[in-house]
Amino acid sequence: xxxxxxxxxxxxxxxxxxxxxxxxxxxxxxxxxxxxxxxxxxxxxxxxxxxxxxxxxxxxxxxxxxxxxxxxxxxxxxxxxxxxxxxxxxxxxxxxxxxxxxxxxxxx
Numbered sequence: 421x422x423x424x425x426x427x428x429x430x431x432x433x434x435x436x437x438x439x440x441x442x443x444x445x446x447x448x449x450x451x452x453x454x455x456x457x458x459x460x461x462x463x464x465x466x467x468x469x470x471x472x473x474x475x476x477x478x479x480x481x482x483x484x485x486x487x488x489x490x491x492x493x494x495x496x497x498x499x500x501x502x503x504x505x506x507x508x509x510x511x512x513x514x515x516x517x518x519x520x521x522x523x524x525x526x527x528x
Contacts, residue, residue, distance in 0.1 A: 422489060423487060430463045430466075431463075431467060431470065433454060433463050435525055437524065439452055439522050440523065441475060450503075452465055465483070468483050474517045475510060476517050477517075481507075483504075483507045484507050484508070487501075487504050495508065
């Protein structure tokens, strides 16, 4: 299935302003915001965090499936898709598990 179709199957993210990925020492490794250009990645990483409890190598493999054609583009163009590159690095075993910290939208 294509990336756009995969996104339609994932849980909504309107309640999130973003999420942070935390390394082994609790440091923020990356932030994915709920803004144009990042909403697809936010939806995928949110789903992976819910499904696997963290971004593990298994979660990364699933994430690459969800990114579909964009994962192929990332493999051919390293650096073009940093959120996909991160998953490729996890699958390769170059970095360990990343914890997910959700950043929730607060109503007025």
